[in-house]
Amino acid sequence: MSERRPLKVALLGCGSVGSEVARIMTANAADLAARIGAPVELAGVAVRRAGVARPGIPDELITTDATALVKRGDLDVVIELIGGVEPARTLITTAFEHGAGVVTGNKALLAEDGTSLHAAAARHGVDLYYEAAVAGAIPLVRPLRESLAGDKVNRVLGILNGTTNFILDRMETSGAGYAEALEEATALGYAEADPTADVEGYDAAAKAAILAGIAFHTRVRLDDVHRQGITEITAADMASAARIGCTVKLLAICERTPDGKSVTARVHPAMIPLTHPLASVREAYNAVFVEASAAGQLMFYGPGAGGAPTASAVLGDLVAVARHRLSGASGPGESAYAQLPVAPPDEVVTRYHISLDVADRAGVLAHVAAVFAEHDVSIDTVRQQGKDGEASLVVVTHRATDAALAATVEALRQLETVRGVASTMRVEGE
């Protein structure tokens, strides 16, 4: 096969992932050629700033004009690693118009506008691959899109953001507060200078939207995902979780509603039992459970971010798209035929952990218990702690809807004996 013409690949973005992609393309050139059936040639690298040393990338390949690069017309594959909605969207659609397949790791763009990207790819008969957009090196998009294509996925539950997992892991193991753990994550390079996208759950929510869309063959956008970050998690919450044999994780949960007529997608902190496999996912690792009707429960685990792991996912997609170029085929496009509505999580049924500051006097528990009973929220356990006229009550409920719990909490706030609701958190994974 060595006589075949080289496939031309352009790289948009040359940060930690892009530079690894370029490095591996050079270092593993012979292997890639053998696996694809033709050599791949790096035809151009678009960067924001010229004049920066890019070890291993010849100067003449570097350009700051990404638009001109994708318009060359002789490209086989464009690898988009710029991130964000624009100019990435325009560059990708321009690449399609000029006949190139695209490999991207752009979760924000896919969660915002995946449908129009898929439509553009289909219109031009080229591939759109995006394994790197979700959970770094962990094969998740391909297993959901292809391996489970004959099954019915009912639930996707996992840890999809490494930064927040690192912070929560530190809070759990060292007893640190949120601010202190964030500081450590920033110092070690796990959190960006502006950590908003991670700690407020936007990053995990974008990934959840992508996974839910594939899993349920339905269009799910970032706005459809109920989202709550970890900024309000306290050392007290973590200690409280430990007392009931749990830890706190930022979970992404996409599932069919019990009637099967709609789906929900949510990202929020939750307490999970220490015996649950997700509880032992440490540092910046990711792990995802997929539950399907025939397959049962599958788990995928690995590094969820980082230059080299994400580059591995990009290169796997590059091989697939390149093979398709040679054979004239294309991979699966968007599958959204099911068109299920995305419901708000009000009707999601979980257990709850509620921490109340109450007056330390007789009868408080009776008042509180009465409020739960009035709202049909059944109590599993209550723990009282009191000193100096102040006391706390920690209630763990049986399964209840979000709506019932919200009404209960609202009523508790009205009680004269309740000084405040310190925290409410879902308990998952049981």
Next chain:
Amino acid sequence: MSERRPLKVALLGCGSVGSEVARIMTANAADLAARIGAPVELAGVAVRRAGVARPGIPDELITTDATALVKRGDLDVVIELIGGVEPARTLITTAFEHGAGVVTGNKALLAEDGTSLHAAAARHGVDLYYEAAVAGAIPLVRPLRESLAGDKVNRVLGILNGTTNFILDRMETSGAGYAEALEEATALGYAEADPTADVEGYDAAAKAAILAGIAFHTRVRLDDVHRQGITEITAADMASAARIGCTVKLLAICERTPDGKSVTARVHPAMIPLTHPLASVREAYNAVFVEASAAGQLMFYGPGAGGAPTASAVLGDLVAVARHRLSGASGPGESAYAQLPVAPPDEVVTRYHISLDVADRAGVLAHVAAVFAEHDVSIDTVRQQGKDGEASLVVVTHRATDAALAATVEALRQLETVRGVASTMRVEGE
């Protein structure tokens, strides 16, 4: 797309997996049609014995003449679930000759003769897919063949046989001996009446051969896999493992040798630390670690066998092969370009746990330690237990080669103070 002609599918074998495949093809017909882009039609089911009730499968589809079925000439996909080498091999190649793609779960045949099957598929321009051959529902073949196609896999380590894992799990948790645990596994349907293929490691070795071949782009056959079963594991071994914070698992380990010039593949019982994720793989579940240069360490976990989970893998492949039929494409074929030699495991370096029956008198430890030293096998820990003139010595070594350990054990047997070598076992996963 609904006006497209139905794709015709024949099923060879209608046992626990085949009947689930047929059931799901009917129950999920609309979903499968939407995902493939055309309906799939069950065109025939070959069975060994006619006259058995097959709920959900119309009588007129049943035949005992599998050869005539695959020679029909109008089939798009043949699903082979008979198992074993013949007649499966002839039926699959006949299917290829008549233009059909094949989905199979036949690990024995692939490990014996995968190369000639792949060559036959390539010759006729049709697909050979086999996700179901390894680890049931767990996507493993596709991630290795496609997701990691741009990376360099260095090691595959895992639990690939559910029957032996169930037996070892029972021995660990209940303290039962091998025979008793096997009896329980048989009663519960986890072990077959003749459990040889499972307990002697043949099943895991066939899967290891398949995975090693894909991972290292090299031909690996069943005979290349060093194989040792679990029949000699005793309750004493399990107790001994527990004393050093370990449990015993039947592991499949495929890896590159340190010089990168060859690969090894082996299946044998090994002690692994209780803190290792594989130690908590219970009952008949499977789990596999894949280590790749860029991706780092990935883990895949799920049900490794069973009718429905294996059917999920078969149907995922069916969707892929069916999509290819519509687009005129075909998936990746055999990739064996690396042609690395498969080395025997003599040079594999691991720690060892050795249990000796020795005379209970002064100086024994000195004699034993001298033998280890003579063979350059460094001792990590020694534990002595003695009573009534009999004693045992349990030695855990630092990392040593299989060859060095074998020579040491041979020399120990010659010592007058050593009554016998009760067991030797590798210690992995550290």
